[in-house]
Amino acid sequence: MEPLLKVRNLVKHYGKVKAVDDISFIVREGMCFGLLGPNGAGKTTTIEVMESIHKADSGEILYKGKKIDRKFKEQVGIQFQNTALQEFLTVRETLVLFSRLYTRHRPLDEIIKICSLDEIINRDNQKLSGGQRQRMLLGIAMISDPQILFLDEPTTGLDPQARRYFWKVIEDIKKENKTIILTTHYMDEAEYLCEEIVIMDRGKILESGEPKALLQKHFGGAVISLPEKDVNGGLDLDCTPVHKDGYLKIQCHDTDRTIQELIRKGIPLNGISVEKPNLDDLFIKLTGSSLDAVRNGTGGDDR
Amino acid sequence: MKRFFAIFMARNLEFIRDKATFIWTLLLPAFLIFGFAFAFSGTNNAVYKIGTVGEKPAGKAFLSYRHLQFISYPSGEEALNKLKHHQVDMVLDFDAGNYYINNDDTNGYIAEKLLASDLDLKLKRKTVTGTVIRYIDWFVPGVIGMNIMFSCLMGVGFVIVRYRKNGVLKRFKATPLRSIEFITAQLISRFLIVIFTSIVIYTGTNIFLHFEMSGSYTDLFLVTSLAILCHISLGLLFSTRFKSEEVAGGIINIVIWPMMFLSGIFFSLEGTPPAMQVASRLFPITHFIEAARKIMLDGAGLSGVTVSILVLTAATIIFLVASAVLFKWE
Numbered sequence: 001m002e003p004l005l006k007v008r009n010l011v012k013h014y015g016k017v018k019a020v021d022d023i024s025f026i027v028r029e030g031m032c033f034g035l036l037g038p039n040g041a042g043k044t045t046t047i048e049v050m051e052s053i054h055k056a057d058s059g060e061i062l063y064k065g066k067k068i069d070r071k072f073k074e075q076v077g078i079q080f081q082n083t084a085l086q087e088f089l090t091v092r093e094t095l096v097l098f099s100r101l102y103t104r105h106r107p108l109d110e111i112i113k114i115c116s117l118d119e120i121i122n123r124d125n126q127k128l129s130g131g132q133r134q135r136m137l138l139g140i141a142m143i144s145d146p147q148i149l150f151l152d153e154p155t156t157g158l159d160p161q162a163r164r165y166f167w168k169v170i171e172d173i174k175k176e177n178k179t180i181i182l183t184t185h186y187m188d189e190a191e192y193l194c195e196e197i198v199i200m201d202r203g204k205i206l207e208s209g210e211p212k213a214l215l216q217k218h219f220g221g222a223v224i225s226l227p228e229k230d231v232n233g234g235l236d237l238d239c240t241p242v243h244k245d246g247y248l249k250i251q252c253h254d255t256d257r258t259i260q261e262l263i264r265k266g267i268p269l270n271g272i273s274v275e276k277p278n279l280d281d282l283f284i285k286l287t288g289s290s291l292d293a294v295r296n297g298t299g300g301d302d303r
Numbered sequence: 304m305k306r307f308f309a310i311f312m313a314r315n316l317e318f319i320r321d322k323a324t325f326i327w328t329l330l331l332p333a334f335l336i337f338g339f340a341f342a343f344s345g346t347n348n349a350v351y352k353i354g355t356v357g358e359k360p361a362g363k364a365f366l367s368y369r370h371l372q373f374i375s376y377p378s379g380e381e382a383l384n385k386l387k388h389h390q391v392d393m394v395l396d397f398d399a400g401n402y403y404i405n406n407d408d409t410n411g412y413i414a415e416k417l418l419a420s421d422l423d424l425k426l427k428r429k430t431v432t433g434t435v436i437r438y439i440d441w442f443v444p445g446v447i448g449m450n451i452m453f454s455c456l457m458g459v460g461f462v463i464v465r466y467r468k469n470g471v472l473k474r475f476k477a478t479p480l481r482s483i484e485f486i487t488a489q490l491i492s493r494f495l496i497v498i499f500t501s502i503v504i505y506t507g508t509n510i511f512l513h514f515e516m517s518g519s520y521t522d523l524f525l526v527t528s529l530a531i532l533c534h535i536s537l538g539l540l541f542s543t544r545f546k547s548e549e550v551a552g553g554i555i556n557i558v559i560w561p562m563m564f565l566s567g568i569f570f571s572l573e574g575t576p577p578a579m580q581v582a583s584r585l586f587p588i589t590h591f592i593e594a595a596r597k598i599m600l601d602g603a604g605l606s607g608v609t610v611s612i613l614v615l616t617a618a619t620i621i622f623l624v625a626s627a628v629l630f631k632w633e
Contacts, residue, residue, distance in 0.1 A: 051477060053633075070479070078477045084469035086313050088320035093313070100309035101478040140474075 002065050004029040004148065004179055005050065010059035012045050019045040021203035022059070027148075027196075032170070032180040034194035036187065036279065042203040043183040044081055044152055050181065051078050051150050074103055077141035079134075081152040081183075085125050091136050092121045095143055102144035115139040115169060131162030135169065148179045155189060167192060187279035199283060206286045211279060218285055219277040220253035226262070226272045235261055242284050251281060306480050310488035318458075318496055328500050329507075332450045336508045339446075340439040351414045354382040354391040357398035365421035371414075386411075387433025388515075388600065393418070395426060402426040405433060436600055440515040443508070444595035445568035447501050447527065448588045451534050452562055454497045456555050459489060459538030464551040467542075467633065476632035486630060490535050497531045517602030523595060526608060529615045530591035536622030537587070543629035562586045567593070590614045 003026035012020040020042045027033045035043045048054045099105035112118050115135045155163040191211050198208040225247045239252040252258045350372045356379045376382035382394045392410040394403040404411035466472045545551040566589040583589045594611035597603035
């Protein structure tokens, strides 16, 4: 079956900086596809080239097997990472404005219901909380009843409760068989929402596939964490531990053997925790550093 | 058209609901008009202004009286025009052997008595009629021009740069909206806003100050409309590329301030250095103010302001085409 979107050998520079470095992947219809990575990974550039906001230096994007053209804009809804709207308009007026920019649009009542906008529909669009604003922007992205929904870090900056609420809204949209392309640097978000992911760093794809399959591929067993201060001397392990936030993270295939080694070394077991590996652990394994460290180290907007 | 109207209506709502900007747009020009009307309401009669045409004869006592100011004009027509509008009190045309006074001007009566006291100066008496032109009558076209200049350059140029900077344009770019639809909506919206504010300012202040209007309101409306389109197009040109409000604001100010002082808004350019007069011709606003004054004060028709209309039309076309070519969403 022809994929809905095919990205082939995409390259994009900003001056001398190579933001996207020869990446290729496909997005199948009806799935939630995640582009993951820290700030500066190239997620936003990739998604904005896919949205036709920027032109690629080389490579191509195919929509249903054909090069994208002006009509593509009628098929997609976009929620940008950073955006502003015309001032002094209510949420309703803003939605009406955008509905009139498309050939066809969804009834306003449906958008209000899907994005839970009923309480704020007559409020000035500049006077919304972070979560309300993101839901309104999602409503704008949904207004044309698009086949593909691009969401660029939609929950960045939201408190945990607002993030969870936003995820619920996305889940409801997924039930409509929309294709969602999501960028995020929250691994738990991707794990919760996405059927397929691509992990990017420095413009390149490090890994791609279904989250569960990727975790299975990279981690046979659990992740054992223990305080660094409890470890004196080297450990005889068949994997390389990673240091993170004062803890040593051991992600070996044979969990029993790892624990035996810790006991042999006389390491106190009361400080140890055994966790199921997640995408954050996968990112650590792929890049050698945690996503938080990369995020804090680079800072700034994603390219 | 649906997309054009969507952007057009949104921009209108944005302007009307931005109360501070809306009120300031109306109040600033009104304040200026009333302020200048008050400041220049007194008449200084200490000096009588006498227009002269042709070479002044030597040894005539009247021509050396104190408190008389003699202003030489190249043609009788120009001098009489000034007399009709009370801008001089009497005209001595030595070429024709006539002197002229305005029957409606009390200063002319005194000046005539002084002339009669010089028995050597024999000139035939002629009269003209015409109402007085106050400074405020002369100033009003300048204020309308200034309002057009600020509203169009700042209201279009600055606003679109702000849209670009904060991502509004990028959001629109992601929709099927075409740049020409966006630009046209901005142009028409701003046109209606400025024409509306110009009419309100003129009508509102006219109730109290009763401006001179010798020409046709239709002609004034047409010339004003053309000037608004021209300055909106210039504002669009400034907004095509800049992403920083500071840079755009600085560049717009570089253009606005010379236009303020070199286009004849506050004072006549007659008698200024030739270089300044040439520079003033480069600004579209000079051509509007000149045309508006001719219509309002001299009663000129459109044929009398053809040059100004042609300059404004050509400038509008050039600015619009350049804006359409250079415009970038981001």
